[in-house]
Amino acid sequence: MGLTAASFLPEILLAKEITNENYTMANNNSYTLKNVLLETGFKYDNQHITSTETALYTIDIADGKIANIYRNQPEKDCIDAKGLLMLPSFRDMHIHLDKTIYADKWQAVNRKGGGIKGMIALEQQIIPELLKNSTYKAEKLIELLQANGSSFARSHVNIEPTSKLDSLKHLERALEHKKDSFDAELVIFPQHGLYYTDSLPYMKEAAKMNIDFIGGLDPTSVDGALEKTMDTTIQLALDNNKGIDIHLHETGESGLKTIEYLIAKVNENPTLKGKTFVSHSFVLGKLDNYQLENIAIQLANAQIGIISTVPIGKLIMPIPTLMNHGVHVMTGNDSIVDHWNTMGTGSVLQKANLAAQLYNQVSEFELSRLLKLATAGPIPLDDLGNQQWPKIGDKADIVLIDASCSAEAVSRISPIRSLIHQGNIIY
Numbered sequence: 001m002g003l004t005a006a007s008f009l010p011e012i013l014l015a016k017e018i019t020n021e022n023y024t025m026a027n028n029n030s031y032t033l034k035n036v037l038l039e040t041g042f043k044y045d046n047q048h049i050t051s052t053e054t055a056l057y058t059i060d061i062a063d064g065k066i067a068n069i070y071r072n073q074p075e076k077d078c079i080d081a082k083g084l085l086m087l088p089s090f091r092d093m094h095i096h097l098d099k100t101i102y103a104d105k106w107q108a109v110n111r112k113g114g115g116i117k118g119m120i121a122l123e124q125q126i127i128p129e130l131l132k133n134s135t136y137k138a139e140k141l142i143e144l145l146q147a148n149g150s151s152f153a154r155s156h157v158n159i160e161p162t163s164k165l166d167s168l169k170h171l172e173r174a175l176e177h178k179k180d181s182f183d184a185e186l187v188i189f190p191q192h193g194l195y196y197t198d199s200l201p202y203m204k205e206a207a208k209m210n211i212d213f214i215g216g217l218d219p220t221s222v223d224g225a226l227e228k229t230m231d232t233t234i235q236l237a238l239d240n241n242k243g244i245d246i247h248l249h250e251t252g253e254s255g256l257k258t259i260e261y262l263i264a265k266v267n268e269n270p271t272l273k274g275k276t277f278v279s280h281s282f283v284l285g286k287l288d289n290y291q292l293e294n295i296a297i298q299l300a301n302a303q304i305g306i307i308s309t310v311p312i313g314k315l316i317m318p319i320p321t322l323m324n325h326g327v328h329v330m331t332g333n334d335s336i337v338d339h340w341n342t343m344g345t346g347s348v349l350q351k352a353n354l355a356a357q358l359y360n361q362v363s364e365f366e367l368s369r370l371l372k373l374a375t376a377g378p379i380p381l382d383d384l385g386n387q388q389w390p391k392i393g394d395k396a397d398i399v400l401i402d403a404s405c406s407a408e409a410v411s412r413i414s415p416i417r418s419l420i421h422q423g424n425i426i427y
């Protein structure tokens with residue numbers, strides 16, 4: 001089937017400047033980009049990195065992959081990237097595409113108190129209404145992410161007695177509509193407590209569907225049953241060959257115990273290594289240095305990742321310490337605009353910028369490293385300045401950004417001019 005850019009071009013992006021040439025070329029999955037700026041190394045003054053070296057290249061894209069990278073050929077008749085910097089496309093690793101009021105009527109957060117259980121009661125009341133047009137809103141949210149350079153998301157999706165499997169089914173429909181331009185992995189999320197409400201039967205059913213991770217929520221403060229809830233969650237993952245990604249907001253002793261319990265269980269079941277994650281894990285922001293270093297080493301050894309929205313306020317997450325110990329830290333917007341929070345921008349590059357400000361990562365080198373938060377991993381240069389992305393054969397998941405280097409992109413939240421998803425030019 002021939003893909004056309006126009007058929008999946010989000011409305012929100014139509015205002016962007018798109019040349020006729022791009023339209024024509026996007027009809028074909030094989031094309032060439034010239035005048036593409038790539039990072040090639042660091043410039044040093046003695047041992048100190050002062051700036052990033054770059055050069056222009058011409059790049060062939062074929063069958064969704066980077067087929068060739070060669071010396072720039074400005075005279076070639078092909079798509080002109082006009083000197084824009086090529087970076088790996090971004091990935092929002094924690095979002096709730098299934099329950100949002102984005103593209104719907106504005107409503108400020110209206111908490112009625114009662115903490116997390118109060119929010120569960122609120123959801124039980126509003127979810128039937130939210131579900132009525134949740135497919136449409138998820139598609140609009142995906143378009144917002146794309147406009148901000150993301151063509152991939154890890155979305156949590158409510159599984160509880162109010163939604164039953166409807167949140168999941170509605171989101172699957174949206175993802176099907178967007179399948180040529182956007183990919184997602186799904187976490188089935190017992191938002192109302194695995195046992196606090198009777199969510200387990202629905203979780204068991206959803207675990208057999210086309211999903212990637214078993215989710216969870218505050219096993220002590222919501223279910224009052226740390227071990228029982230964690231054991232069930234872990235067993236669901238093992239039985240269905242899925243990963244784990246739990247929401248953990250608990251900041252006290254129970255939060256730390258939950259992380260320690262999860263580390264022990266992952267070490268007992270090594271198939272879970274590399275596919276187990278704790279979202280938020282605010283308790284890590286409450287530990288003293290000794291405790292933190294100790295737990296960071298254990299998390300890295302068990303290959304358990306941490307997903308943080310890079311919170312600001314009283315609690316500062318120890319993201320640099322975790323990264324320095326080799327813990328895979330990723331970020332996401334979580335809420336864009338919904339009953340939990342209305343401040344989401346849709347940009348994970350903005351999250352990397354926020355981290356740079358919070359942790360005073362202002363040098364060329366430090367800023368360039370934080371691009372990892374936006375891409376969920378790959379960045380053009382390794383710590384020694386060797387080029388490690390793009391390589392021939394890499395998936396053509398690309399943004400073209402109006403910046404001279406990664407450090408500038410993070411510092412300035414530079415504008416995204418083009419998004420390419422598996423070779424398809426989205427805009």
Ligand SMILES: [Zn+2]
Pocket residue numbers: 094095096156247279334
């Ligand atoms: Zn969340």
